[in-house]
Amino acid sequence: MDLTRLFGALVFLCSAVLVFKTLRVSGPSVDGDVTATTTTVGRSRRDSALRRSLDRKVRSAGMSGVWSPDKLMVTKMVGAAVGAGLGLLLIVANPSRLAVLAFLIFTAAGFFGVDVILSRRADAHKKAVERSLPDVLDQLTICVGAGLGFDAAMARVAATNKDDALGQELGRVLRDERVGMTRSEALMAMSDRVELNELRTVVRAIVQSSRAGVPVGRVLRVQAEEVRERRRVRAEERAMKMPVKLVFPLVLCVLPALFVVVLGPAILRLSQMNLTGG
Numbered sequence: 001m002d003l004t005r006l007f008g009a010l011v012f013l014c015s016a017v018l019v020f021k022t023l024r025v026s027g028p029s030v031d032g033d034v035t036a037t038t039t040t041v042g043r044s045r046r047d048s049a050l051r052r053s054l055d056r057k058v059r060s061a062g063m064s065g066v067w068s069p070d071k072l073m074v075t076k077m078v079g080a081a082v083g084a085g086l087g088l089l090l091i092v093a094n095p096s097r098l099a100v101l102a103f104l105i106f107t108a109a110g111f112f113g114v115d116v117i118l119s120r121r122a123d124a125h126k127k128a129v130e131r132s133l134p135d136v137l138d139q140l141t142i143c144v145g146a147g148l149g150f151d152a153a154m155a156r157v158a159a160t161n162k163d164d165a166l167g168q169e170l171g172r173v174l175r176d177e178r179v180g181m182t183r184s185e186a187l188m189a190m191s192d193r194v195e196l197n198e199l200r201t202v203v204r205a206i207v208q209s210s211r212a213g214v215p216v217g218r219v220l221r222v223q224a225e226e227v228r229e230r231r232r233v234r235a236e237e238r239a240m241k242m243p244v245k246l247v248f249p250l251v252l253c254v255l256p257a258l259f260v261v262v263l264g265p266a267i268l269r270l271s272q273m274n275l276t277g278g
Contacts, residue, residue, distance in 0.1 A: 059193040061121035076114050083110030128165035129194050136166045137224035144217040198227055
């Protein structure tokens with residue numbers, strides 16, 4: 001029992017020390033997209049692998065202007081400390097192996113909970129971009145066909161779709177261009193943030209068209225048609241998979257209930273006939 005309490009106290013103390021060190025070395029966080037863009041190269045050499053992973057997850061979730069890797073590191077350490085504190089209370093109240101297991105689970109949940117939240121936000125952000133990609137391409141095609149330049153068309157579409165995930169990404173591209181990045185670099189950075197194959201294909205086509213001198217409006221029109229065609233093919237694939245996916249719920253849930261309803265009265269009648277001898 002004393003060994004269990006000592007183990008819990010040591011782990012809690014280590015968590016507190018890690019939180020204190022993180023708070024001291026985190027320093028001022030990078031707020032805003034402009035500052036984050038200009039300091040990415042200088043900070044990438046100093047950041048640890050964990051911070052680089054967190055930075056990639058934050059960018060994939062579309063939360064670059066809200067969270068920074070340093071803030072997330074502090075949040076992870078504080079979550080681990082809170083989980084360790086709750087586990088330590090359980091150990092003190094009822095020292096047992098189950099309490100030690102709960103202590104470890106609470107500590108791990110507090111530390112990795114941020115990663116789970118970021119992964120879900122990144123998946124939701126990617127799906128939102130995938131849904132709005134054909135419509136945004138159509139809007140860009142219309143704006144370019146009306147005589148606007150590609151940057152002006154992106155500004156117009158970003159202003160029209162402020163609440164849309166892809167519209168926000170286009171606004172980020174324009175801000176990256178204002179701080180010195182070329183159009184190709186800003187677009188490739190957007191495709192790296194979102195990590196969507198369809199968006200990466202569109203970006204590569206736009207970059208290659210600008211290098212080869214092909215009209216952007218034609219490229220956008222072709223890419224919009226291809227994106228819609230791929231979406232139609234994916235919908236057909238999902239529709240073809242539905243019968244296979246319905247086999248297990250049908251066999252495990254529907255058919256037993258159907259057998260009970262259909263064969264139940266007959267079985268009861270046969271059992272009564274056997275009991276009465278008729």
